Amino acid sequence: MKYSSSKENYIKAIFHLQRSSENVSTNALANALQTKPASVTDMLKKLKEQKILQYERYKGVRLTAEGKKIALLIIRKHRLWEYFLVEKLQFGWEEVHEIAEELEHISSKKLIDRLDDFLGNPRKDPHGDPIPDANGKMPVLQQISLDAIELNKPMEITGIGNQTPELMELLQRTNIKIGSKLEVKKKFSFDNSLEIKMRNAAPFIISQFLAKNLLVNDEE
Amino acid sequence: MKYSSSKENYIKAIFHLQRSSENVSTNALANALQTKPASVTDMLKKLKEQKILQYERYKGVRLTAEGKKIALLIIRKHRLWEYFLVEKLQFGWEEVHEIAEELEHISSKKLIDRLDDFLGNPRKDPHGDPIPDANGKMPVLQQISLDAIELNKPMEITGIGNQTPELMELLQRTNIKIGSKLEVKKKFSFDNSLEIKMRNAAPFIISQFLAKNLLVNDEE
DNA sequence: TAAAAAATTTAGATTTACCTAAATTTATTT
DNA sequence: AAATAAATTTAGGTAAATCTAAATTTTTTA
Numbered sequence: 001m002k003y004s005s006s007k008e009n010y011i012k013a014i015f016h017l018q019r020s021s022e023n024v025s026t027n028a029l030a031n032a033l034q035t036k037p038a039s040v041t042d043m044l045k046k047l048k049e050q051k052i053l054q055y056e057r058y059k060g061v062r063l064t065a066e067g068k069k070i071a072l073l074i075i076r077k078h079r080l081w082e083y084f085l086v087e088k089l090q091f092g093w094e095e096v097h098e099i100a101e102e103l104e105h106i107s108s109k110k111l112i113d114r115l116d117d118f119l120g121n122p123r124k125d126p127h128g129d130p131i132p133d134a135n136g137k138m139p140v141l142q143q144i145s146l147d148a149i150e151l152n153k154p155m156e157i158t159g160i161g162n163q164t165p166e167l168m169e170l171l172q173r174t175n176i177k178i179g180s181k182l183e184v185k186k187k188f189s190f191d192n193s194l195e196i197k198m199r200n201a202a203p204f205i206i207s208q209f210l211a212k213n214l215l216v217n218d219e220e
Numbered sequence: 221m222k223y224s225s226s227k228e229n230y231i232k233a234i235f236h237l238q239r240s241s242e243n244v245s246t247n248a249l250a251n252a253l254q255t256k257p258a259s260v261t262d263m264l265k266k267l268k269e270q271k272i273l274q275y276e277r278y279k280g281v282r283l284t285a286e287g288k289k290i291a292l293l294i295i296r297k298h299r300l301w302e303y304f305l306v307e308k309l310q311f312g313w314e315e316v317h318e319i320a321e322e323l324e325h326i327s328s329k330k331l332i333d334r335l336d337d338f339l340g341n342p343r344k345d346p347h348g349d350p351i352p353d354a355n356g357k358m359p360v361l362q363q364i365s366l367d368a369i370e371l372n373k374p375m376e377i378t379g380i381g382n383q384t385p386e387l388m389e390l391l392q393r394t395n396i397k398i399g400s401k402l403e404v405k406k407k408f409s410f411d412n413s414l415e416i417k418m419r420n421a422a423p424f425i426i427s428q429f430l431a432k433n434l435l436v437n438d439e440e
Numbered sequence: 441t442a443a444a445a446a447a448t449t450t451a452g453a454t455t456t457a458c459c460t461a462a463a464t465t466t467a468t469t470t
Numbered sequence: 471a472a473a474t475a476a477a478t479t480t481a482g483g484t485a486a487a488t489c490t491a492a493a494t495t496t497t498t499t500a
Contacts (some may be wrong), residue, residue, distance in 0.1 A: 006487065026448055039488055041449055046486090058448060058495060089334040099328045106326075108319045114309040226457065246478055259458055261479055266456090278465060278478060 001050075005105040008074050009033060010043055011052060012104075014063055015071035023060030072136035077112050078104040079125035079132075084115060086126040093126035093154055127181065128155045128217055141217035146194070147208055149184060149216060156181050159215035167213060174206065176214065221270075225325040228294050229253060230263055231272060232324075234283055235291035239399075243280030292356035297332050298324040299345035299352075304335060306346040313346035313374055347401065348375045348437055361437035366414070367428055369404060369436060376401050379435035387433060394426065396434065 003011070013032045017024040026044070030037040048055040052067040063071060081103040085091040091099075106112075113134050116122075123139050125131055132138045143159050157180045160167065171177065175198070185203055186195040192208035223231070233252045237244040246264070250257040268275040272287040283291060301323040305316040326332075333354050336342075343359050345351055352358045363379050377400045380387065391397065395418070405423055406415040412428035 004486080027446090035487095036489065037448060038450080038490080042487075085331070089331070089338055091330075091334070099326070099331055102326050102328070106319070106322050108322070110311075111305070111309070111319055114311070118309055224456075247476090255457090256459065257478060258460080258480080262457075 002107055003070065007043070007047065007052075008070070008105055010040075010047060011063065011067055011071050012074050012078075014053065014061060015068065015075070018062055023062050025060045029061075069136050072132045072138065073109075073112075074104050075138075076116075076132040076134075076136070077106070079129060080112060080115050080119065080122070082125045082127070083119055083122050083131070087119065087122075096126065124217070126154070128153070130217070143215035144218045145212045146184065146214040146216050147192075147211040149218060151184050151186065154181060154183055155216040155218070157214055158217045161213035161215060167210075170210060174204065175201070222327055223290065227263070227267065227272075228290070228325055230260075230267060231283070231287055231291050232294050232298075234273065234281060235288065235295070238282055243282050245280045249281075289356050292352045292358065293329075293332075294324050295358075296352040296354075296356070297326070299349060300332060300335050300339065300342070302345045302347070303339055303342050303351070307339065307342075316346065344437070346374070348373070350437065363435035364438045365432045366404065366434040366436050367412075367431040369438060371404055371406065374401060374403055375436035375438070377434055378437045381433035381435060387430075390430060394424065395421070 010029070010033065013029055014024050017028055017032060026037045026040045030040045033040070044053070044055045044061055047053050047067075051064055052070065053061050053063050055061045078100045081100045082093075082096045085096040085099060086093050116134065121133075122131055124141065130139045130141050141158070145161070146155070146157075149155060157176060157178055159178070160171070176182070176196075180198055182196050182198045184194050185197050187193075188195070188205075193205050194208070194211050195203050195205050197203045230249070230253065233249055234244050237248055237252060246257045246260045250260045253260070264273070264275045264281055267273050267287075271284055272290065273281050273283050275281045298320045301320040302313075302316045305311040305319060306313050311319075336354065341353075342351055344361065350359045350361050361378070365381070366375070366377075369375060377396060377398055379398065380391070396402070396416075400418055402416050402418045404414050405417050407413075408415070408425075413425050414428070414431050415423050415425050417423040
């Protein structure tokens, strides 16, 4: 089966939004897809027909096993193309997302599997996100503490070490949470504190102690 | 400006059909695009609005300078992607056309220029067709006689040597014409005749004398 | 818990790119 | 040149993916 780019975008958006176990709401989807809630409702009915998701009026939506499989293939394509653009065509990692949004809808499975081999079967895309394999399995990346990573490499917060209320209070204040994308810009040798840059926010400094309690994905 | 994949396909088809100086007919386009003449008429009106082509009812159509520029960019993309698929991803040259039909609609100009550099600025695609450069200039490939080429390399007939009626008569019979795609499968040392395979046709044999009068593009 | 607010759905349109069938224009034959 | 055939266009529709405005359902709040 083949799906329109529009349908693929819905499937992908639902996949990303349904992490938190609850059903995905019509409004959340409309927002993620930059469209109107009424349009979302229309499309959900069609995707339900195709058994790609479970949907009940007013109850939100959730992908079926089939839907997840499709989502993972699209994500695989997106991330492999991003890797190609950065590693082979010298693009900066900030500029590849938009192009990959188009490339992810190219249908050939053979193409993407060949591309995967050509690239040496990378596990992570340039943003640090894991790349699903040809069977749709998403590798679980090793977590290491933010304290130990290289400068200027984009990373995603994937875990919090010592989940005390005190730590949570500080995280709240700094607005760091699971899924936050950030880079370490500098290490200050005076107290080993780190300068952090999160997307759409001014850089700020965190202590080494906090950094040790923030886990990011890494590997190799 | 950006055009839908459908519009791009019309532009490309017109470009390929208008070689022979006459206007391109609605029927020829419908046939090339596997659609109905009525649909073609609809689309031609829209493309005329956008100054991409000159069109008068019942008189056929011809690209404007702007239209040709767009066509050459699409052809550039198509052929560079084909080259990539064959040279980097180990596809056979017969299987890349379909995939390139999708890839040619990816919009990023920067992407295609980077890809061009990555591939080493090739002049010909895997089928032997010339690749337009970043300015839309199509290189004129050197013509050499069919007698002199390697076995099993796809070539296109780009010229006829000695245009006598006698030669033309023979070409008519063998169905070889400018634009024909073919491969030389074998050379027979007995009389230096060649076994030729054209797409969608049974292989046949031509004399060395005929082969010397058929020009194909080559280079490198 | 009833009223107000927010979220969601339905109803009815719009645009793009198609289609079929009928009408019109151009080309070809007798 | 009139008649026939072929090519092309027009008229009227359809499906996909949107939209706005109005109606409905759910959630929140006073």
